[in-house]
Amino acid sequence: MSKKQIKQTTMFGTYAFPSYEEIMDAYAKEFENYILPKGDTIFGFWMQTLADLEFLDLELQGLTDEYTIDPVNRVVNLKGDEDLIRLRIAHLEKVKGKTTLYTELVDKFGDTNAYAFHNLYPYKGKFYPRVVRTLINAFKLSQNSLLLDPFNGSGTATHEASLMGIKSVGVDITPMGIVLSELKNDLLFIDEQKLDFSLNELQNILQAIENKKWEHSDPVIHKLMLAVYFDTIDAFVRTSRYNRKGKAGLFIEKLNYIKDCHKKTMEIKEKYGLKFEPARIIEGDILELKNMNEMEGKFDACITSPPYYFSIDYVGKDKIAYDYLGADMKKIESKYLGMKNNGKPKSIYRGLPPRVAMYYDDLKEAIKNIFWALKSGGKLAIIIGDSTVSGKKIPTTMATKKFCEEAGFEFEKLTFNPLLGARNRAIRGESVIICKKL
Ligand SMILES: C[S@@+](CC[C@H](N)C(=O)[O-])C[C@H]1O[C@@H](n2cnc3c(N)ncnc32)[C@H](O)[C@@H]1O
Known part of the structure; x- marks a missing residue:
């Protein structure tokens, strides 16, 4: 460097390379500015x-x-x-x-999504409750509004609406989804004492369930114990981590967790003077929605997430529960979106395998039914992702947008919500597609 050249100061205000302490000090200030608004x-x-x-x-x-x-x-x-x-x-x-x-x-719950009873059971493909809350706000829903989720699964949309004091209807084809959505509803209105059981009682309940002799006069307690049992067994199948705790230990721990959720939820309800609103849960097929005449033009908004194209085995995941309940899984699966028509798609989608075409046929029909169920001016948010089958990307997001427009919706917005930490190309995130019925 020539002598005439002016030396520039660094961001640390020194000419020499800064010391470790100077670097830490400068970063600490930046950190505080950034992290603490x-x-x-x-x-x-x-x-x-x-x-x-x-x-x-x-x-x-x-x-x-x-x-x-x-x-x-x-x-x-x-x-x-x-x-x-x-x-x-x-x-x-x-x-x-x-x-x-x-x-x-x-x-209070130490998590941005697992509050109230959202974490009752690890149902596959659950919504982030925060996204549902956001959309309810964006759609200006109030106590007088009615929300629909025709792929309600474990009832995230209906539960979040209940917590916000908004009326809703949830439809799903799987009995397990229905049990869970109903439970989330019922637990908001149950007396705390009803959840009190001694260790001995809980061990007896577990034994009765294992021997398929479990009965209880209160249907909420009956269903709750079964859901906790299925979750316990599922956890054991997936990992050996719980072997030391034992089945009974884990069952009791999970039930105590639900009790704790109840206590915390009621504390918040009391503190803020909230009024929860029970949802209506219906076991049914979205493709047969029009058979329910009373649903026509009834809803102010629909927030929903159809099953992604075969990326998740929703029914298989709950095999333990269906085996126990003696449910006919083949029959449930045959009603699943994309499983009708016995392998003969109605439309041809260029370059896509017939099974994907069948799925698209059903998705299109489902969107037409949602259009029918909404009031004019009603809003729709569909949360959907693309999957990859044998290395080929299945462009479900853009197909869904197109089906919405074909059904008569006006497209308003698409937001891509990345899955943080995604490490492969199969599912990198989901999109929220927002439309309006004109
Ligand atoms: C992505 S999951 C929805 C999960 C839900 N948002 C939640 O938070 O639990 C898709 C759901 O669609 C349901 N489903 C599939 N085919 C259906 C049909 N024909 N009618 C109604 N529901 C269906 C599945 O049972 C599954 O629960």
Whole structure:
């Protein structure tokens, strides 16, 4: 370097290479600025991706009169009914200095998704409750609205609606999904004492279930014990981690967890004066929805996630439960989206195998039925992902968007929500497709 050249200072304000202490000090300041937003209306720590930013934007559109988002400082400026926003928003930690209800749920349950009874059972392909909450807010649903999930699975959409005091209807083809959605409903209204069992009683219950002699006069307790049992057995099949605890130990632990969820949920209900709304759960086939005349033009919104093209064996996953209940799995599977028509697709989709075409035929029909069930002006959010079969990508996301438009929906928005930590190309994330019935 020539003598005339001016030496530039580093970001640390020194000419020489900084010391370890200087580096740590500078990073600590940056860290504090980034991690601890400064302001009275701040992002939740769970806001991590660009999709989260889009979800926040959607929620604010639905809940506020006016807002601006400052993503660098992780703060929001907003105008509107602050109490309502605090009770409903899913992406802010504080609104005008006061903690939001969602933050309280996250802190109390130690998780952004496993609050209330969302974590009752590891049903495959479950929604993130936070996304459901976001969409309910974006669609401006209120106590007078009615929400539909025709692929309700274990009832995430209906449970989240119940927690938010919104009426909903959930339909699913699998008996296991129905048991779980009903349980999530019932547990919100059960007396705490009903969940009290001595160790001895629990051991006897477990034995009765194992001997297929389990009966209980209260259908909620009957179903709850079975669900906890199926979960226990499933955990044993998947890993040897629980061998030391033993089946009885794990069964009791899982039941205590549910009791704890009940206690925490009731504490929050009391603290915020919440009014939960039970959902209506129906065992049925979305492709036969039109047989239920009373459903026509009834719903303000639909938030749903169809089964992904054969990426998940939803029914097989619950084989233990179906074996126990003596359910006919073949019959259930034959009603599954894409399993009708005995291998003869109605339409041809260029380059796609007939089985995918059959699945697309059914998906298209399901979307037409959703259109029929919505009021005009009603909103639809479909959460869907692409799968890969024998190295070939099955473009379900764009096909779904097309089917929505063909059914008469106006397309509004698509947000890609990446699966953080995805390590292979099969499933990298899901998309939320938002449409409106004109
Ligand atoms: C992606 S899962 C939905 C999971 C759900 N969102 C949850 O959080 O648990 C898809 C669901 O569609 C259901 N399903 C498949 N075919 C169906 C049909 N013809 N009618 C109604 N439900 C169906 C499956 O049983 C499965 O529960």
